[in-house]
Amino acid sequence: xxxxxxxxxxxxxxxxxxxxxxxxxxxxxxxxxxxxxxxxxxxxxxxxxxxxxxxxxxxxxxxxxxxxxxxxxxxxxxxxxxxxxxxxxxxxxxxxxxxxxxxxxxxxxxxxxxxxxxxxxxxxxxxxxxxxxxxxxxxxxxxxxxxxxxxxxxxxxxxxxxxxxxxxxxxxxxxxxxxxxxxxxxxxxxxxxxxxxxxxxxxxxxxxxxxxxxxxxxxxxxxxxxxxxxxxx
Amino acid sequence: xxxxxxxxxxxxxxxxxxxxxxxxxxxxxxxxxxxxxxxxxxxxxxxxxxxxxxxxxxxxxxxxxxxxxxxxxxxxxxxxxxxxxxxxxxxxxxxxxxxxxxxxxxxxxxxxxxxxxxxxxxxxxxxxxxxxxxxxxxxxxxxxxxxxxxxxxxxxxxxxxxxxxxxxxxxxxxxxxxxxxxxxxxxxxxxxxxxxxxxxxxxxxxxxxxxxxxxxxxxxxxxxxxxxxxxxxxxxxxxxxxxxxxxxxxxxxxxxxxxxxxxxxxxxxxxxxxxxxxxxxxxxxxxxxxxxxxxxxxxxxxxxxxxxxxxxxxxxxxxxxxxxxxxxxxxxxxxxxxxxxxxxxxxxxxxxxxxxxxxxxxxxxxxxxxxxxxxxxxxxxxxxxxxxxxxxxxxxxxxxxxxxxxx
Numbered sequence: 001x002x003x004x005x006x007x008x009x010x011x012x013x014x015x016x017x018x019x020x021x022x023x024x025x026x027x028x029x030x031x032x033x034x035x036x037x038x039x040x041x042x043x044x045x046x047x048x049x050x051x052x053x054x055x056x057x058x059x060x061x062x063x064x065x066x067x068x069x070x071x072x073x074x075x076x077x078x079x080x081x082x083x084x085x086x087x088x089x090x091x092x093x094x095x096x097x098x099x100x101x102x103x104x105x106x107x108x109x110x111x112x113x114x115x116x117x118x119x120x121x122x123x124x125x126x127x128x129x130x131x132x133x134x135x136x137x138x139x140x141x142x143x144x145x146x147x148x149x150x151x152x153x154x155x156x157x158x159x160x161x162x163x164x165x166x167x168x169x170x171x172x173x174x175x176x177x178x179x180x181x182x183x184x185x186x187x188x189x190x191x192x193x194x195x196x197x198x199x200x201x202x203x204x205x206x207x208x209x210x211x212x213x214x215x216x217x218x219x220x221x222x223x224x225x226x227x228x229x230x231x232x233x
Numbered sequence: 234x235x236x237x238x239x240x241x242x243x244x245x246x247x248x249x250x251x252x253x254x255x256x257x258x259x260x261x262x263x264x265x266x267x268x269x270x271x272x273x274x275x276x277x278x279x280x281x282x283x284x285x286x287x288x289x290x291x292x293x294x295x296x297x298x299x300x301x302x303x304x305x306x307x308x309x310x311x312x313x314x315x316x317x318x319x320x321x322x323x324x325x326x327x328x329x330x331x332x333x334x335x336x337x338x339x340x341x342x343x344x345x346x347x348x349x350x351x352x353x354x355x356x357x358x359x360x361x362x363x364x365x366x367x368x369x370x371x372x373x374x375x376x377x378x379x380x381x382x383x384x385x386x387x388x389x390x391x392x393x394x395x396x397x398x399x400x401x402x403x404x405x406x407x408x409x410x411x412x413x414x415x416x417x418x419x420x421x422x423x424x425x426x427x428x429x430x431x432x433x434x435x436x437x438x439x440x441x442x443x444x445x446x447x448x449x450x451x452x453x454x455x456x457x458x459x460x461x462x463x464x465x466x467x468x469x470x471x472x473x474x475x476x477x478x479x480x481x482x483x484x485x486x487x488x489x490x491x492x493x494x495x496x497x498x499x500x501x502x503x504x505x506x507x508x509x510x511x512x513x514x515x516x517x518x519x520x521x522x523x524x525x526x527x528x529x530x531x532x533x534x535x536x537x538x539x540x541x542x543x544x545x546x547x548x549x550x551x552x553x554x555x556x557x558x559x560x561x562x563x564x565x566x567x568x569x570x571x572x573x574x575x576x577x578x579x580x581x582x583x584x585x586x587x588x589x590x591x592x593x594x595x596x597x598x599x600x601x602x603x604x605x606x607x608x609x610x611x612x613x614x615x616x617x618x619x620x621x622x623x624x625x626x627x628x629x630x631x632x633x634x635x636x637x638x639x640x
Contacts, residue, residue, distance in 0.1 A: 050635050076558045083556020094551045098249040111556035
């Protein structure tokens with residue numbers, strides 16, 4: 001499903017000096033995998049996730065999503081890919097203020113081309129266990145609840161690929177644990193999940209672990225003994 | 234994202250930020266309400282001025298030709314008027330100048346005694362052709378006006394103004410009575426409807442009409458006119474008509490350059506333009522101020538929208554990440570600015586129209602619901618939203634979603 005081939009990403013600092021965030025990274029992820037990308041801060045894992053999520057394009061190398069060279073797409077086409085095929089979950093939840101939980105979940109439907117389906121948004125909220133909190137504003141929810149809303153938002157257009165950037169980073173361990181349980185359940189339902197973390201414990205939920213260091217892929221380990229890794233290639 | 238959805242989104246965002254929305258609307262409300270009010274009051278005043286002016290000079294689509302170069306000082310009388318303007322000149326103008334609808338022949342005099350029994354009055358005496366009434370929009374309150382037959386037959390008939398009737402007849406019915414104009418007996422055949430006060434406050438009803446031929450042959454014994462009034466088919470053609478009439482009269486009077494015209498022309502339209510101009514200078518200044526207020530309203534929208542864009546970077550990032558294209562973001566912010574400005578415009582129009590109705594009611598002006606002013610206000614407020622929303626919307630569409638989401 002995800003094919004990353006010799007992808008490099010170079011940023012320019014404010015003073016013009018180039019910084020290599022990714023160097024010649026190559027790997028592929030099959031549909032239905034649960035993969036973590038682990039690395040210290042600055043290792044390039046978020047840059048990689050942004051490229052996979054079609055928010056960014058590589059400086060060199062190719063990235064294919066479901067066989068399509070999405071990096072050559074226009075902004076509109078890549079927006080459509082993000083809308084239909086990718087769900088994002090962020091460390092800081094990123095719910096919109098002055099907007100209720102269910103309205104947050106509805107946002108991706110606004111750009112999907114179909115109708116904004118309130119019933120579907122509510123059903124998705126129930127699926128993450130927040131059916132009764134639908135009319136609450138983001139500020140009235142706990143961190144764990146906010147992240148559940150964010151996950152519901154990522155799921156509402158039913159994308160096959162779910163990208164999570166440190167989803168438990170801002171949560172206490174109990175809430176973090178339940179979020180990981182939720183992601184595990186979603187994976188079991190057949191979704192491909194790519195999760196960026198620096199936390200080894202979080203990484204242990206996944207069936208496969210990529211490790212980045214200084215923008216290079218240094219390790220790619222599949223845990224054959226992971227009981228949850230049912231759909232691994 | 235379709236437009237309906239985008240508008241719904243804009244309305245929701247604005248309703249969740251009421252205070253900000255109100256501030257953003259304020260400038261446009263002030264500007265548009267004063268623009269609406271000013272143009273409505275201006276239009277109402279202009280209409281009223283025109284109405285009054287028209288009542289004073291008769292119709293305003295006329296060119297008045299008087300004999301003699303330059304304005305004759307004082308009131309024209311048969312002794313001070315040069316005998317250069319002839320009946321034939323009037324006929325020639327009517328026949329040869331295509332812009333002219335009809336030409337009234339006038340021979341007027343003042344200080345002529347009019348007597349009925351023991352009462353005496355000295356109204357302005359107008360010898361007129363039969364088209365005078367139609368040209369002046371005059372109506373008879375009683376009896377009938379001067380007809381073609383009267384003119385042809387040199388009939389000794391008179392149509393009197395309301396003031397003359399009051400002085401000579403009081404409550405008596407004047408129709409059929411005989412008055413003596415300069416000791417010549419005339420039968421009263423009609424009474425003109427009152428026109429009220431003229432420019433200087435003098436009454437416009439102190440006059441007496443007789444057939445121009447009768448005035449010429451039986452009253453004053455003169456074969457020239459003191460005035461001829463050419464009514465135009467189209468008031469806009471005043472300048473062309475003046476040029477043609479000038480050329481025609483110069484030819485007829487055998488005037489060759491460098492000799493000056495032996496007649497003078499006044500175009501009441503030009504005079505009316507001067508009358509309405511006085512009011513319009515002030516209203517132009519005020520309209521300028523109101524336009525400036527609207528402009529400032531637009532700048533307020535722009536600056537607050539720019540602040541909103543930087544405050545809502547995270548929202549932009551989230552929307553982009555879940556599938557909004559740059560264009561979607563641009564449309565969203567542009568529509569917010571547009572909605573604010575249009576709502577501000579609507580409130581402004583409501584206030585402006587309300588204020589205008591109150592003002593016209595207080596000043597006893599005709600109520601003027603000026604659709605043109607309202608249409609203009611709508612256009613202006615939409616344009617303000619578009620123009621001043623464009624830059625913030627463009628900025629919003631250029632927010633880097635990665636940087637916005639990381640923050």
